[in-house]
Amino acid sequence: MAQDTLYATEKSLIAPFSFDEEVVAVFPDMIERSVPGYSLLLPLIGQIAARYAQSHSRCYDLGCSLGAVTLVMRQQIKQEGCRITAVDNAPAMIEQCRTIFAPDGGSIPVDLVEVDISQVPIEQASVVVLNFTLQFLPPAQRDALIQRIFDGLLPGGALILSEKVIFEPAELDELLVRLHHDFKRANGYSELEISQKRTALENVLIAETVPQHQARLRRAGFASADLWFQTFNFVSLLAIK
Template sequence: MAEPHTDFSFKDHAPKFDSHIGASIPGYKDGLLPTCVALSRRFVQPGTRVLDVGCSTGHLLAAIRRENQAARPDVSYVGIDCEPNFGRHWTRRRAKNLAFEVCDARAYDGYNNASLALGIFTLQFLRPIDKRPLLRRIYDGLVEGGALIIAEKTLAENSRMQDALTFPYYDYKLKRGFTPDNILDKERSLRGQMTLWTETELGSALNQVGFGQLQTIWKNFLFVGVLAIK
């Protein structure tokens, strides 16, 4: 009898999470992350906060701070994540105006006075009933002209597109050292944990909570990055 599969655990991947996600998501390191850093120069406002919701290792938030620190030294940067094992990475990234906190994004009360918020592959791990309320809290906390950069794995708009994009993605992972068993085990472990929207549903939800200006800024297979401006 086969052993029962276990759920995906951020705790298990925390020590080498940046390497894991870089190998798992095409264009993550050389496309999505540099785009987020470049866009931050446009949206980080003096005297405000930058929030990374589901910050994992804090790598992206630290890079955004470095990009903006000289021009806007009075900005504070806060990363939140519910997995305490990412703390080993936070220790070496903390700075005078860069802090990290272990907490559930749904209960966090510090969304106010943010000029930029990040949600990089975070919303997809929430229950459907919790997604829009969190987006609303982020929207309400942004200052006028502030922005949310959100990236999600999505579902294709129809089954034919889903099939067309899924298997080339598996081929991509095979070329980067994943075995067929690795890929299948990962899919099994995420079953029931990852709740995906289509890109259209993601855009509709962002509109519904108040974001009137949306632009897709990055896309690779079924992974999508969207800029939403208040």
């Protein structure tokens, strides 16, 4: 696994963060060292997907990156006739996904689709996963995407929504941000790396509160939208149609 050193040297100009070839090359290390609880979250997503997957339906991994969620769904879902659609708009991610999936012996067919998630049709779905994806979509587009997901889900279908969030009051949010930065320091990131990465993500990753996410899910029609996982300021919600 290549180590993430993208922000280890001082940059005179910090470009907005993007999922380009440089990020793809170090992405597994980046996300493991940057997102607390990530290694625990993945198999639990697979477990939830296995519970809600319905026979002869589609499961979607929207913003699949290198396909970690797709792989755990493929390993844990046992219902007959399921098919997984893994979607990402970054060509480098999709290309690397093909390499990763090639030796995988899973029996569930996987369709890799290179397209913006706001454009992909959601049809005959029993499980949809947005794993730290919605936060990169402009806020004005989020309601429409969640509504399309709801409309494309079968009755009893599930949406798993994982996000970096902000908290109220501000004092609590500041504490959780500090704890997150402590986590990154403990994983070897320097003050310079933390600072430069934060600048790169400014206006690219736009976080919302848990109540904002829940209100959006309920507006779309979900019968429930509950918090099931949290590590500092990273959470996951489970919404059921």
